[in-house]
Amino acid sequence: MIAGHTIGVIIPALNEEQSIGSVLEALPAAFDIVVVVDNGSTDATARIASSKGARVVHESERGYGAACLRGIAELASNPPDVVLFMDADASDHPDDALHVSTYVASGQCDFCIGSRTRGDHERGSLTPVQHFGNWLSTTLIRWIWKAPYTDLGPLRALRYTTLCAMNMEDRTWGWTIEMQIKAAMLNVQTLEIPVRYRVRIGTSKISGTVMGSIKAGTKIIATIAKYALR
Numbered sequence: 001m002i003a004g005h006t007i008g009v010i011i012p013a014l015n016e017e018q019s020i021g022s023v024l025e026a027l028p029a030a031f032d033i034v035v036v037v038d039n040g041s042t043d044a045t046a047r048i049a050s051s052k053g054a055r056v057v058h059e060s061e062r063g064y065g066a067a068c069l070r071g072i073a074e075l076a077s078n079p080p081d082v083v084l085f086m087d088a089d090a091s092d093h094p095d096d097a098l099h100v101s102t103y104v105a106s107g108q109c110d111f112c113i114g115s116r117t118r119g120d121h122e123r124g125s126l127t128p129v130q131h132f133g134n135w136l137s138t139t140l141i142r143w144i145w146k147a148p149y150t151d152l153g154p155l156r157a158l159r160y161t162t163l164c165a166m167n168m169e170d171r172t173w174g175w176t177i178e179m180q181i182k183a184a185m186l187n188v189q190t191l192e193i194p195v196r197y198r199v200r201i202g203t204s205k206i207s208g209t210v211m212g213s214i215k216a217g218t219k220i221i222a223t224i225a226k227y228a229l230r
């Protein structure tokens with residue numbers, strides 16, 4: 001609970017046995033419920049996550065967005081006031097997880113996004129392709145929707161009611177950009193703050209591979225086009 005508001009955390013995880021334990025141990029005690037969404041991990045991710053006290057749910061359809069939607073569905077029966085999204089790979093800093101949640105819980109905004117490009121990112125934590133992709137997509141969003149984002153980072157918190165109003169749909173890599181485009185379209189009171197970004201533990205499923213980068217990049221541009229043409 002922060003400032004009298006409950007906080008629910010959603011962590012998509014795919015084969016993150018090397019990091020999930022330390023990520024969950026480092027989480028601030030202020031978080032009320034932590035949901036780890038496992039997408040058919042073949043390692044010990046689910047077992048470690050439940051041993052650390054997380055609620056582990058399974059989503060059979062692969063995809064970052066599918067996992068996030070499953071996490072939201074899990075929270076729906078007893079919704080928290082604020083939902084925090086973070087990754088399972090230990091690249092996000094737990095203090096920043098607390099900061100982005102606090103900005104929302106204390107009423108300073110309805111949606112707080114952690115910007116890795118404005119923050120202190122460790123050398124090698126963001127690939128050159130990610131830097132370029134972030135620059136291109138945030139430039140397009142600035143032109144089309146006049147929203148001054150600098151990153152599409154995974155660490156973000158928003159009010160549960162705001163999340164519901166966004167009616168999120170993307171089931172793969174367009175998830176973060178869809179949320180930011182919808183925030184701009186719905187005039188959500190948004191704040192972007194600098195966050196740290198560390199070199200992940202384990203292997204990247206998305207940006208660290210050529211195929212992952214191509215698929216994610218294509219999906220991100222297609223998502224911008226889809227909403228721009230609406």
Ligand SMILES: Nc1nc2c(ncn2[C@@H]2O[C@H](COP(=O)(O)OP(=O)(O)O)[C@@H](O)[C@H]2O)c(=O)[nH]1
Pocket residue numbers: 011012013014015016037038039062063064067086087088089200203204205206207208
């Ligand atoms: N549940 C689920 N999690 C995923 C999937 N793909 C990636 N993740 C998780 O989403 C987060 C971001 O993926 P990651 O591989 O770190 O991507 P990167 O940061 O772009 O290199 C990590 O916590 C992954 O375990 C997926 O298909 N399903």
Ligand SMILES: [Mg+2]
Pocket residue numbers: 087089091200204
């Ligand atoms: Mg990562």
